[in-house]
Amino acid sequence: MYDVIVVGARCAGSPLAMLLARSGLRVVVLDRAAFPRDTVSTHYIQPSGLARLARWGLLDRLTATGCPPVTEALWWFGDTAVRGFAPPDGDIGFALAPRRTVLDALLVDAAREAGAEVRERCTVRSLLRSDDGTVTGVRYQSEGGPPRTLRAPVVVGADGRDSTVARLAGAPAYHARPPLTVVYYTYWRGLPAGRRHRNEVFLEGDKQIGVIPTHDDAYLVQAARPRDFFPTYRSDIERHYLKAVEEAAPSLAAELAGAERVERFRGSAALDNFYRRPYGPGWALVGDAGYHKDPLTGQGISDAWRDAELLAEAILAHRSGTADWDTALAAYERARNAASALLYDFTCEAASFEFDPMTRQLVRVLAEHREEADRFFGVIAGTVPAERFFAPDNLLSLLGRLPGDALAELTGTEGTP
Ligand SMILES: Cc1cc2nc3c(=O)[nH]c(=O)nc-3n(C[C@H](O)[C@H](O)[C@H](O)COP(=O)(O)OP(=O)(O)OC[C@H]3O[C@@H](n4cnc5c(N)ncnc54)[C@H](O)[C@@H]3O)c2cc1C
Structure with a gap:
């Protein structure tokens, strides 16, 4: 009866279901949650993600919820301030940080409007397989109900970082790095109005503090520390959170x-x-089921939307007969990895709280040259190609703007007067 079963209805699952249903496929989405429902996640959405939302016809709906647009980034690397904002993606020159209760419910509604069937409070427990091992459906349970089965030629795990589908399917992980940070966050009201359109980040030693404006005049303030600090942090979250803010x-x-x-x-x-x-x-x-990284650079939601689009294209290519399953899906994997590799490395570097000497010197250039700061923020925002910014000739040309003493420090040579 269904063409595709999607497990998970948040950032990855609902847009995928929406795109497939808009193309005429019969899609059912199962989620153990009922929406609106919050989740543990901060929620800064990059301009490239918003541009995708606009193309899907959903951005106006999101802005109408009263979430303030973010149009300025101010990142502190110790005492060095880098100020700017990403070049726009088309006419989208802002970021948004909507509450997940609002965002995820909007995405679920959009999937339903497109014709997908979304079943809430349904937990997938196992996969059905044919004799040759091909996955053919799921076994799931709704709250208090008996186990049920659903069959479809394609089952998609959009079920987050601890994905049940990935585990049951035996999806191998690669390029893995252990957790690098622990983060706690909460919401505040009564911060100065000057913050209403600013994303401010403080990177000081082994502390990272982030401030983003959200709905209802509130601000999300997060404090991240190295993963080793977790037992201490957890022992008194409020005290260690405030101490980190005070120090950084x-x-x-x-x-x-x-x-x-x-x-x-x-x-x-x-x-x-x-x-x-x-x-x-x-x-x-x-989404996170297939690719997960530290949230420090705020990529997860926008990445989930990009990959939902890429996967929808692959499934549709397979359905239409233009590519067999392995060819279509291998192209999806390659496109996902190519689009994310450089930012994955940068995110791991930032989350390890250990910037290499070149990055530290680059920060000095960015602080002095607003147009380069904009391009740097554009890389984070997905509006400037990372491969162009991190290309050796571009990095060399940026470093060429350093004063002689800084270049000497970097190269270990005497500076020219
Ligand atoms: C602390 C923190 C801060 C973050 N900050 C940001 C940020 O500022 N910006 C950003 O872009 N990203 C951020 N992220 C990442 C972002 O939250 C994720 O990338 C994003 O939620 C991924 O969406 P998803 O749909 O893949 O997975 P999820 O949002 O995890 O959704 C998975 C869904 O699957 C359902 N599910 C799971 N198992 C089953 C099952 N067996 N049966 C049925 N349903 C199931 C769950 O109920 C859930 O609704 C942050 C993450 C964390 C943890």
Whole structure:
């Protein structure tokens, strides 16, 4: 009865279901949650992600929820301030940080409107297979109900970093790195109005503090520390969170002292970094299920949307007969990896709190040259190709702008006067 079963209905699952249903496929989505429902995640969406949302016809709906546009980035690397904003993607020259309760419900609605059937409070427990091992469906359970089965030629795991589908399908991981950070965050009201359209990040030693504006005049403030700090952090979250802010961002700490904390703390230390092979006979993975990285650079939501689009194209190519399953899905895996590899490395570098000497010197250039800072933020935002920014000749030309003493420090040679 169905062409595709999608497990998971948030950032990856609902857009995939929407795109497939819009192309005429019969799609069912199962999620153990009922929406709207929050999840442990901060929620900064890059302009490239918003451009994709606009192409899908959903951006106006999101902006209408009253989430303030972010049009300025201010990142502190110790005492060095890098200020700018990503070049626009088409006419999208802003970021947004909507609450996941709002965003995910909007995506679920869009999937339903496109014709996908979304079944909430349904937990997938196992995969059905044919004699040759091809996945042919799922066994699931709705709350308090008996086990049920659903069959389809394609089962997609959009079920997050701890994906049940990936585990049951035996999807191998690669380029894996252990968790590097632990992060806790909460929401504040009463911060200065000057912050309303700014994403501010403080990187100081082994602390990273981030501030983003969201719905209802609130601000999300997060404090990340190295993963080893997790047991200590967890022993008294509020104390260690405030201490990290005080030490890395004293001006922000003073603002929080006069502000109101409006929610409890949430956080995670299970922030593994890995790619998974995203397909096999009858199954595929999308979103965090197939590719997960530390959230420090805010890529996950936008990546999930990019990969939902890529996977939809692959499934449709297979359905239309223009490519066999392995060829279509291998192209999906290659495109996903090519689009994410450089930022994956940069994210792991930032999340290890250890910038190499070249990055530290590059930061000095970015601080002095606003147009280069904009291009750097464009890489994070997905509006400037990472391979162009990180190309050796571009890095050399940036470093050429350093004063002689800094170049000498970097190359270990005497500086020219
Ligand atoms: C602390 C933190 C901060 C983050 N900050 C940002 C940020 O600022 N910007 C950004 O872009 N990204 C951020 N991310 C990453 C972002 O949250 C994820 O990349 C994004 O949610 C991935 O979406 P997804 O749909 O792949 O998975 P998820 O959002 O994890 O959704 C998976 C869904 O699958 C369902 N599910 C799981 N198992 C089953 C099952 N067996 N049966 C049925 N349903 C199931 C779950 O209920 C869930 O609804 C952050 C993540 C964390 C942890």
